[in-house]
Amino acid sequence: MCKHILNAQVSIRAPCCQKWFDCPECHAEVSDHKLRKTNEMTFICKKCKKPFRKDMTAYEESDEYCPHCDNHYVIEAKIPQAVVGVEGEDARKDARMIKDERVKQDAYRSIFTDLDVSDRLG
Known part of the structure; x- marks a missing residue:
């Protein structure tokens, strides 16, 4: 199953290494050589x-x-x-900007939460 083309209807035999791939990107991921071009596929x-x-x-x-x-x-x-729309780099390359709601986050922290202002209010 191809992760690049979700509805691929055929697999293609690479003329360079005689292996079957769903798309050229799949060939590039697992091979150490470029896909050779040919007239007969x-x-x-x-x-x-x-x-x-x-x-x-x-x-x-x-x-x-x-x-x-x-x-x-x-x-x-x-x-x-991409399911999540964020401004910045491609989410598949750099996912640091995406907040995962499934992960428990620390409570909101501020520099003002540790102050006790009750003694100043009277």
Whole structure:
């Protein structure tokens, strides 16, 4: 399951290392080399689990479907969105600005809470 593209319909076989990945970012996370480009791509459909090849030099609109089950695999990608909106850096990189409500916080402290003003009021 891809954490970058939530609705990936196919897995792609990387031509450089012959391993299966859901997206180029998944390949970059686990590999020590760049993804090699090629004109012939090998896919495996996630619906029918059957592999197929496509020539990318002669790619047409009819090639957007699995030849075995007609699953439409070229669709608009759904990517994960940050749930908490904060101004600043990307929350996935630096989460120090996000307050976790599940963690018990210390009581509100101030420099004025330790003062006893009852003797001054009379």
